[in-house]
Amino acid sequence: MFKTLANFKRAGQALLVLFFVTFGVTLLMRLLPGDPASTLFPFSTPEQLAEVRTQLGLDKNVFSYYFEWLWKFLHGDLGYYYAATFGDAVKVTSMLAQTLPRTLLLMAYTMIFSLVCSIPLGMLLAYKADSRLDKILSNILFAVSSIPNFAVALGLAYLIGVKFNMVNPLGYIPWAENPVEHVKSMILPVFSLSLGLIATFTRLFRADLISTLKEDFVTMASSKGLSNRWILWRHVFRPSSATLMTAAALNMASLIGGAVIIEVIFALNGVGMLLNASIAQRQYLAIQSVIALIAVAFVIFNIIVDTLYTIVDPRVKANRGS
DSSP, rough: HHHHHHHHHHHHHHHHHHHHHHHHHHHHHHHHEEEEEEHTTTTOOOOHHHHHOOOOTSOOOOOOHHHHOOOOHHHTTOOEOSSSSOOOEEHHHHHHHHHHHHHHHHHHHEEEEEEEHHHHHHHHHHHHHTTTHHHHHHHHHHHHSOOOOHHHHHHIIIIIIIIIIOOOOOOOOTTTTTTTHHHHHHHHHHHHHHHHHHHHEEEEEEEHHHHHHHHHHHHHHHHHTOOHHHHIIIIIHHHHHHHHHHHHHHHHHHHHHHHHHHHHTTTTTTTTHHHHHHHHHHHHHHHHHHHHHHHHHHHHHHHHHHHHHHHOOHHHHHHHHH
């Protein structure tokens, strides 16, 4: 019974988060100065502008607009992205079908690369805790974590792409078209997004590993003559990965925010570029729908983490059941 109530509580909290995010975006867009219809079609007649305002729902109050949009969103209607020519419009779902796979690939590559680098590095620093190597690398990681993604991206684009001309810093090449060029087109964006994550993940994982290494069961395993490598991977890694897993899941959703700038810098034409263009052109329906999808992704990743906690660390399940 208590477990069912807890599940209902978490579901209610998730729905409240989605409501406040999406309704907050609606309010913020209404508070922006200027007329979106005139921004989209500056050379249209007053009658055409009135028609656009009706299509955008600007003739309704904020509550009517929001709940009408929400009803369509829940039924898969994400609205239209209006072209520069009056009367031309493209479904937001069609644009997402083209841009979303690129953003998902960028996020997946970034997270995999970040974890592959962070896990062994965190183990090394935990094993060498308080050594000279640990202090040097920890200070470097602390400094790296404070560098913004866009600064790393601009630096890499200039040095690697322009000055040394090692890879083309602009554009996206699909895997099916040319696997080698696909990898080259993703190297700089992935590294730009990964650098800060590697620094953060490594420091979090190192701290949890050091804490777990002080537990009694680790001392017992060591007294049995087990190797340090076996103890780290078999006994210490799993209970120390809860914080790392949480940070990874939360950053999977927030990576979309970082991708907005990174995709613009490297011209990847993903969801980030779509959202950036929508904000610049005052595409209300596109902005509302894309941000709602980001919020849904964020909530889903949180639910996944909450579920995986009980698998990674059974003590969490025991505490919830008590």
